[in-house]
Amino acid sequence: MISRRGVLLAAGLTLLPSRAAAAPSIVKPLPATDFVVHGTNAETRWEALRGTGSLTPVSKFFVRNHTSTPLLDAATWRLRISGSGVARPLSLSLRDLKALPSVSVEAVIECAGNGRSFFTSQQGQAVSGTPWRLGAIGNARWRGVSLGLLLRRAGLRPSAVSVLPAGLDDDYVTGGVNLGRVRRPLPVEKALDDVLVAYEMNGAALPPDHGFPARLVVPGWVGIASIKWLGSLEVSTSELHSPWDTDYYRLIGPSYPAGGTLVTTQVGKSAFELAWDATVPAGRRVLTGRSWSPHGVREVEVSTDGRTWRRATPVARGGWTRWQVPWQARPGAHVLRARVAGQPDEVPLNTQGYLFGAVVRHPVTVV
Known part of the structure; x- marks a missing residue:
């Protein structure tokens, strides 16, 4: 060992x-x-x-763990692909994976609950879950093998409809109930589109906290879909389910159907590169920040006075858009706001606090 x-x-x-x-x-x-x-x-x-x-x-880079980061042995690790949806089950070592044609993609990974605390602090609504502000997100360049390539090598059947990836972290136990290892199904259509089985992050091997030796990267979808410490992929000709799509990661609230709505894609957000409740000196400053959306970011607007909006200047684009805007900071309390197209001032309540996509009001004091 x-x-x-x-x-x-x-x-x-x-x-x-x-x-x-x-x-x-x-x-x-x-x-x-x-x-x-x-x-x-x-x-x-x-x-x-x-x-x-x-x-x-x-x-x-932020860390979202259901239990603890496992320390896995790359020499004995295997990725197993099986189920009624494939004709040729596979068992791949890390060396096997790295021998296949590789692809790279720059993409953000974002927890579905990113921004959850603002349901309470901005909208006065009680929700459950980790009280993230906007820091449950990171952008990286991921390198690995297309999941579509792996499924085709396993003899993907035309009748396959669902892929269930499972991690190798410890079983998740909550309320005295063992829910097993973290796993969440993907429709075959998404699996064949742009999903990556990644073994590198920013040009180096995946670190333990971020999925070593291999993980899924599912661009545009909530972070739970990008299973870390990937150990198996069950491919089925019938719909597959787990507690992470039946009990969790559903929008449940007065604006949603009785059984809730499954959370899949993320929503657009914007954030300033400033401490929360920051204190800054008066004078001419340059505010910087980042905006992101699964549908791309066309433009970003910033408000420093609570009334008017002006367009920010893009600095770089990619997994997210970095931007800047000048600000004549005058002494006193201020609330900064930034938005991408379509960001509302308020979003409907869901009890688990997923997909908070409203414009965040960022408090700053100028002295």
């Missing part, structure tokens, strides 16, 4: 003294300057992204 040190070194990381760890469920250090820790999860502080470029450094 490979040691913990061996796993970390294989993923391009070094061991740090135990006192550097900020959360026992997460391997990498979580300095308070970069993260807000929520139990088994770590939210990126937006001010920590200023000046980092379009790709989120691995050291600053």
Whole structure:
């Protein structure tokens, strides 16, 4: 069995003294300057992204864990593809995976609950779940193998309709009920479109917290679809389900059907690269931020006075759009707002606080 040190070194990381760890469920250090820790999860502080470029450094990339980061042995790891939807079940090693034609994609991974806290703080509504602001997102360049290629090599049947990826992290137990390993089905149409089985992140092996040795990357969809520590893919000629599409990740509330609406694609959002409740000096400043949407970002508007909007200047495009806008900061309390086309001022309530896509009101004090 490979040691913990061996796993970390294989993923391009070094061991740090135990006192550097900020959360026992997460391997990498979580300095308070970069993260807000929520139990088994770590939210990126937006001010920590200023000046980092379009790709989120691995050291600053948010972490969403249901349990704890597993330390897996790359030498014994296998990806198994089976089920009634394939004619030739496969068992692939990491070496097998890397021997196949690779593709790269720049894409954001974003938790479905990103922005959840604003249901309460902005709309006065009670919701359940981790109280993220907007830091449950990161943008990376992922390299791996097209899931469509793997399914075709496994002899995908024309009658296949559903793919169920499952992770290798510990079983998730809640309320005394064991729900098993994290898994969530994808329709075959999406699986064949742009989904990646990734083994690299920003040009290096996936770190343990982000899915080592391989994970799914499902562009445009909520983060739960991008299963980390991928171990198996069940392909079926009938619909597959798990608690992560029947009980969780559904929009349930007064504006939705009785059984709720399945959460799939994300919604557009915008954020300033500023600390929450930041204090800044008066004078001419340049505000910077990022906006993203599964449908692309055409333009970004910013309001610094609560009444008027002006267009921000794009700095770079990719998985998200980086932008800037000048601001003559005058002493006093201010509320900054940024939006992409279609961002509303309020969104319908759903009890689990998914897909908060309203314009966020960011408080700043100028001194």
